[in-house]
Amino acid sequence: MLPLILLPIFFGDTASVVVAGIVVIIMFKLILRFIRETRMQSINSSIATQSEAAPMSYSMSNHTKIEIEPIERFINNILKEKPVRFTPQNILDFTQNYAMKLGSGGYGVVYKGQFPNGIQVAVKVLNKTSGEKAEEQFMAEVGIMSRTYHINLVKLYGFCFDKSVKALVYEYMEKGSLDKYLYSQAQALEWEKLHVIATGTAKGIRYLHEECEQKIVHYDIKPANVLLTAELFPKAADFGLACLCDRKVSHGTPTGVRGTPGFAAPEMWTSVLPNKNEKCDVYSFGMLLFEILGRRKNLDFKQDNESREWFPQWVWNKFEQGEMESIISLCGVESKDRAKAERMCQVALWCIQYQPDARPSMTGVVRMLEGEQEIVPPVNPFYYISSTEADSKMVSTTDSSSSFNVKDNCETYSQSG
Ligand SMILES: Nc1ncnc2c1ncn2[C@@H]1O[C@H](COP(=O)(O)OP(=O)(O)OP(=O)(O)O)[C@@H](O)[C@H]1O
Numbered sequence: 465m466l467p468l469i470l471l472p473i474f475f476g477d478t479a480s481v482v483v484a485g486i487v488v489i490i491m492f493k494l495i496l497r498f499i500r501e502t503r504m505q506s507i508n509s510s511i512a513t514q515s516e517a518a519p520m521s522y523s524m525s526n527h528t529k530i531e532i533e534p535i536e537r538f539i540n541n542i543l544k545e546k547p548v549r550f551t552p553q554n555i556l557d558f559t560q561n562y563a564m565k566l567g568s569g570g571y572g573v574v575y576k577g578q579f580p581n582g583i584q585v586a587v588k589v590l591n592k593t594s595g596e597k598a599e600e601q602f603m604a605e606v607g608i609m610s611r612t613y614h615i616n617l618v619k620l621y622g623f624c625f626d627k628s629v630k631a632l633v634y635e636y637m638e639k640g641s642l643d644k645y646l647y648s649q650a651q652a653l654e655w656e657k658l659h660v661i662a663t664g665t666a667k668g669i670r671y672l673h674e675e676c677e678q679k680i681v682h683y684d685i686k687p688a689n690v691l692l693t694a695e696l697f698p699k700a701a702d703f704g705l706a707c708l709c710d711r712k713v714s715h716g717t718p719t720g721v722r723g724t725p726g727f728a729a730p731e732m733w734t735s736v737l738p739n740k741n742e743k744c745d746v747y748s749f750g751m752l753l754f755e756i757l758g759r760r761k762n763l764d765f766k767q768d769n770e771s772r773e774w775f776p777q778w779v780w781n782k783f784e785q786g787e788m789e790s791i792i793s794l795c796g797v798e799s800k801d802r803a804k805a806e807r808m809c810q811v812a813l814w815c816i817q818y819q820p821d822a823r824p825s826m827t828g829v830v831r832m833l834e835g836e837q838e839i840v841p842p843v844n845p846f847y848y849i850s851s852t853e854a855d856s857k858m859v860s861t862t863d864s865s866s867s868f869n870v871k872d873n874c875e876t877y878s879q880s881g
């Protein structure tokens with residue numbers, strides 16, 4: 465390059481100052497660029513060395529290490545609303561080798577678990593026989609379930625589909641299931657709280673039926689499938705499972721139908737009623753309402769009062785005789801909650817109507833429970849029980865192989881539950 469001191473000889477004074485300035489600026493820029501490039505090269509090579517040496521990992525305990533990669537994918541997939549697919553090893557790690565069992569039901573065993581970032585989860589490991597669906601179909605249905613988002617529904621984080629393990633990973637619900645609180649005096653909840661739990665659950669089911677992208681019928685509404693957060697906020701659990709799994713024999717179901725005896729709608733048990741649709745859930749929700757109202761099992765021979773045996777029938781008898789007062793006092797409802805309890809009682813009677821079309825929609829149920837819709841006095845839900853057969857509560861159908869026996873239906877549950 466031309467030495468700067470020779471410039472005045474060639475260009476004269478002013479011109480040489482300008483040219484010298486330009487040359488200095490160009491040189492300065494070139495030096496800066498060189499420094500920047502050298503620095504980038506060294507950063508890149510250090511990242512490459514790190515990732516070759518070892519994947520980043522979180523230490524959950526002295527023994528268990530879980531790679532961070534599924535969690536990154538997990539967050540990305542949540543953003544894309546995609547269910548996360550975990551490996552059997554992930555499931556093993558999350559549950560610390562299936563260390564803590566939360567309980568079990570018709571679909572499998574539930575374990576407590578934790579993601580590497582500390583988020584607690586509940587992992588439902590499906591029975592070997594219950595996941596016969598092909599991988600694509602399984603994933604499609606899990607996809608629908610995980611795109612289903614409502615504050616009153618337990619969130620599905622992801623799943624595992626493998627020859628050896630089929631599992632669903634859910635948000636963990638600190639207080640467990642509602643049945644614990646209904647059937648135990650020691651953990652009894654205030655009636656006001658129970659009303660909030662009932663309406664919240666109804667809103668979750670309303671969303672499944674009427675508001676989500678693809679209608680989902682739950683087929684197994686019952687207190688064990690209403691889970692509670694630390695603040696006792698309710699969320700319905702296990703929606704979509706009926707579509708995902710073939711639950712052939714469970715809870716003593718004699719005919720292999722879906723649902724749980726005592727809560728399953730009559731159309732699940734008899735072929736005379738048409739269409740198994742979302743009204744099955746309305747029926748089951750009605751049975752759940754009765755258990756909430758009475759803070760007891762619907763069929764409970766241990767009760768030492770006049771409502772012994774089947775609570776819904778007892779409530780109807782009292783209601784028909786205009787003795788709402790007896791219902792309210794037997795349920796221990798304080799006068800401040802009386803109006804809500806009366807509404808709950810009538811909604812329950814509407815929900816368990818024998819004919820599916822006579823039952824309200826879940827939108828109607830929510831509106832009636834919240835006092836936004838006037839309630840027409842319910843009609844007899846047990847009209848189909850002829851007086852001669854009233855004792856056995858048996859109704860014969862035209863199809864002799866499928867008679868519907870309300871009491872037996874409940875007894876199976878009472879014994880199994
Ligand atoms: N997400 C969760 N968080 C905390 N506990 C849970 C969760 N899911 C289930 N459980 C607990 O695990 C137990 C078993 O649940 P599971 O759903 O397998 O059985 P179930 O509800 O009795 O019957 P079903 O198979 O008809 O749903 C329940 O007692 C429930 O309290």
Ligand SMILES: [Mg+2]
Pocket residue numbers: 569688689701702
């Ligand atoms: Mg359940």
